Amino acid sequence: xxxxxxxxxxMAKGEIMEDRLEISLLKYLWDSSPLSFKKNDGYHEFFKQIxxxxxxxxxxxxxxxxxxxxxxFQSNEVIFKEGDSGYGFYFIFKGAVDLYINRSSENDxxxxxxxxxxxxxxxxxxxxxxxxxxTATAIAAENTVLLGIFKPDLEMMLEQYPVMGxxxxxxxxxxxxxxxxxxxxxxxxxxxxxxxxxKKL
Amino acid sequence: MNxxxxxxxxLFLSILIISTLFLVLFPRLTLPLGFxxxxxLMSKPMTIRLTTGSKKQRMSYFFIILIGxxxxxxxxxxxxxxxDTNFESFISDLxxxxxxxxxxxxxxxxxxxxxxxxxxxxxxVRIIMSKIEAHGLSLIDxxxxxxxxxxxxxxLVPVFLYFFFMESPKLSRKFLETIPNSxxxxxxxxxxxxxxxxxxxxxxxxxxxxxxxAIVTIGLLIxxxxxxxxxxxxxxxxxxxxxxxxxxxxxxxxxxALLSKDPNASFIGILIVFTIANLVDMxxxxxxxxxxxxxxxxLLVIVSVIIASQLSGIIGMIVIIPFIAFFKLLFKEIYKDxxxxx
Numbered sequence: 295x296x297x298x299x300x301x302x303x304x305m306a307k308g309e310i311m312e313d314r315l316e317i318s319l320l321k322y323l324w325d326s327s328p329l330s331f332k333k334n335d336g337y338h339e340f341f342k343q344i345x346x347x348x349x350x351x352x353x354x355x356x357x358x359x360x361x362x363x364x365x366x367f368q369s370n371e372v373i374f375k376e377g378d379s380g381y382g383f384y385f386i387f388k389g390a391v392d393l394y395i396n397r398s399s400e401n402d403x404x405x406x407x408x409x410x411x412x413x414x415x416x417x418x419x420x421x422x423x424x425x426x427x428x429t430a431t432a433i434a435a436e437n438t439v440l441l442g443i444f445k446p447d448l449e450m451m452l453e454q455y456p457v458m459g460x461x462x463x464x465x466x467x468x469x470x471x472x473x474x475x476x477x478x479x480x481x482x483x484x485x486x487x488x489x490x491x492x493k494k495l
Numbered sequence: 496m497n498x499x500x501x502x503x504x505x506l507f508l509s510i511l512i513i514s515t516l517f518l519v520l521f522p523r524l525t526l527p528l529g530f531x532x533x534x535x536l537m538s539k540p541m542t543i544r545l546t547t548g549s550k551k552q553r554m555s556y557f558f559i560i561l562i563g564x565x566x567x568x569x570x571x572x573x574x575x576x577x578x579d580t581n582f583e584s585f586i587s588d589l590x591x592x593x594x595x596x597x598x599x600x601x602x603x604x605x606x607x608x609x610x611x612x613x614x615x616x617x618x619x620v621r622i623i624m625s626k627i628e629a630h631g632l633s634l635i636d637x638x639x640x641x642x643x644x645x646x647x648x649x650x651l652v653p654v655f656l657y658f659f660f661m662e663s664p665k666l667s668r669k670f671l672e673t674i675p676n677s678x679x680x681x682x683x684x685x686x687x688x689x690x691x692x693x694x695x696x697x698x699x700x701x702x703x704x705x706x707x708x709a710i711v712t713i714g715l716l717i718x719x720x721x722x723x724x725x726x727x728x729x730x731x732x733x734x735x736x737x738x739x740x741x742x743x744x745x746x747x748x749x750x751x752a753l754l755s756k757d758p759n760a761s762f763i764g765i766l767i768v769f770t771i772a773n774l775v776d777m778x779x780x781x782x783x784x785x786x787x788x789x790x791x792x793x794l795l796v797i798v799s800v801i802i803a804s805q806l807s808g809i810i811g812m813i814v815i816i817p818f819i820a821f822f823k824l825l826f827k828e829i830y831k832d833x834x835x836x837x
Contacts, residue, residue, distance in 0.1 A: 363668075363683075365676055368499060374680070379831065381684045444680065446687035454543055 337362070337441065340387060344413055346465045354458050361447040367434035376404065376431045380420025382444035383466065386412050389438025394431040403431055418466050421448055503675040510673055526810075527648050531655035534563060535663070536694030537701065542660065556660040564653045571645065593624055595754045685825060692788060692824075693817040699784040700813075704731040707776050711744075714768035719759035721751060726765075730772065736812045737796050741773045789820040 337359040341347050350358060364387070367373060374380065376397045384391075390411050397404035407430065410416055420426045421443065452459035518525045542559055608614055674682050708731025715723035726748050733744035748769065752762040799819045803811035 363671060363679075365679065367676060368497070371497075371500065371676060373676070379681065379828065381680045444683055446684060446691075453540075 335359075337387075340385075340413070340441075344385065344415070346415065346469060347462075349461055349465065350458070354455075354461070357455060357458060358451075358462070359441075361451050362441045362443055363447075365440045365442055367438045367440065369434055369436045369438075371434045373432035373434060373440070374417070374428050376428055378428045380417060380423075380426035380428045382442045383415065383418045383421040384432075384440040384442045385415045386410055387439040387441050388412060390435040391416065391438060391440075392433045392435045394433065395429070397431055403433065409435060415469070417442075418469050421445060421466060422463075422470070500675060500677065503673075504677070507673050507675055510670075523644075523647075524651075527651040528655050529810075530648070531652045531659060533697055534567075534652070535656055535659040536690065537697050538563065539694060540698075553661070556657060560653050560656050560660070563656070564649070567652075568649050592754055595756075596623070681828065685821075685828065688824060689817070689821040692820055693814075695788045696785070696817040696820070699788055700735050703776065703780050703784055704734045706780055707731050707734045707772050710772040710775055711768060714771060715748075715765070718761065718764040718768065720748070720765055720768070721755060721757050721760055726751075730769070734776070736809070737800055737816060738793070739800065739812075741769070741776075745769045789816055791816070791819060791823065795819065 338352075338355055341350070341355045341359065342352075347355065347358070362385075365384075367389070373384070373391065376395060390409055391414075392406060393408040393410065393416070394404040395407050416432065417428070420428070448459065448462070451462065518528075538559065542556070604614070671679070671683055671686075708727045711730040712723050712727030715726055720726070729747055730741075730744035733740040736743065745765070748765040749762070752760045752765050796816060796819070799815045800812050803815035
């Protein structure tokens with residue numbers, strides 16, 4: 295049943311109607327709808343597929359995308375270098391990113407350690423730490439589009455949408471906790487290997 | 496850096512230079528724009544709380560601007576409307592002051608003649624009055640211009656303010672998109688920090704000025720000094736200028752104490768009131784409110800204020816402090832980066 299027909303039937307029954315139509319509410323609901331074609335940049339569908347943000351409602355994802363910065367990088371363009379001050383957290387919207395460590399000089403990239411693909415993310419420490427230094431060099435492996443969120447955006451989000459800001463912080467903390475867990479496992483394995491090697495020697 | 500990145504960097508630098516030139520070359524537009532921006536930064540924390548989640552954001556901004564405009568321009572309009580009465584009272588006060596100063600100078604000259612036996616042939620009253628007359632005449636000549644400027648500001652400031660509230664997030668995004676990738680993170684964070692510091696500084700100075708003005712007014716009311724509200728207002732406004740402000744604010748009160756025949760207009764009384772007010776400001780208000788925002792060395796502040804006053808007058812004196820705080824932040828960041836990369 296359409297909205298108009300519903301109104302017509304209610305009027306025919308002699309029901310008392312509300313004074314006016316809440317256009318602003320309808321507009322709000324329309325904008326909140328993931329099916330809305332208004333400014334369909336694909337961000338909504340993208341973030342719904344990212345596991346980190348799966349506790350976000352449709353409307354929260356819509357608001358979250360307003361705080362993001364779209365940055366386009368050409369193939370081999372430096373995103374940031376090891377040792378640079380870090381302020382932001384990036385999601386790979388299109389393309390891929392290579393990570394390098396142990397850079398010895400300004401022009402040296404260092405050793406390749408990891409390739410990050412679409413829907414993966416990096417740089418979360420930059421968002422949380424007060425004085426962050428990038429621990430790796432990030433280079434666009436191909437023409438890449440990143441969606442970045444930076445410290446001022448997080449502060450603004452916490453001020454304007456505290457519940458959503460807290461949710462996002464919790465998710466970021468979870469990412470870091472997972473990475474810490476992985477690191478701890480790796481350290482345990484490495485320690486075992488060192489002990490075995492020491493025994494052999 | 497490849498060719499495309501270089502082009503992006505040059506384009507961004509050109510936008511910056513053109514915008515700066517535009518602002519410098521058209522002060523008639525820059526000043527109301529700057530004034531609207533200051534009000535925008537001051538009211539931003541409050542408006543965010545009032546309008547976040549509101550379905551009628553446009554309407555909320557409109558009412559905030561309407562109320563703000565009323566409170567800023569209403570006292571000015573009342574003053575302008577009563578300008579003839581004010582001018583008449585100013586002229587009569589001027590004549591009376593002229594006579595009082597003349598009497599004081601004459602009695603001083605007689606005293607010097609009696610004590611040391613020589614006649615002073617200076618006439619400070621005539622020199623001062625001729626200067627006041629010249630300034631007064633130029634003020635009257637310029638009055639229509641000032642009036643048209645006032646109406647221009649009354650129209651432009653609310654429009655700019657509405658524009659800042661409604662469009663600045665979108666426009667700042669567009670501007671940020673032009674920043675080359677290599678300097679984006681740092682520029683964005685510094686730009687945001689400057690905005691936050693500038694806004695916080697203006698709010699802190701506004702609260703400080705209001706508190707100081709209130710203390711002076713209450714103090715003068717207690718001792719029964721004439722014109723307590725006007726002198727309190729002047730003390731508050733001049734206090735915005737760091738270090739030199741309190742001294743400038745005291746001058747009108749001292750003049751009244753010297754020239755007025757009112758027995759309550761005590762020289763010592765006003766000195767005590769201003770000393771107490773400034774002590775409260777220095778010991779309590781400034782450390783709690785302002786110094787946390789701009790942690791600068793006093794000598795640097797004094798030198799910057801003097802240079803800014805020479806370059807761009809009172810406005811320069813007010814805005815120079817957050818700018819210096821920003822440059823300190825910028826140099827710190829550059830130094831940090833250099834020390835890591837070396």
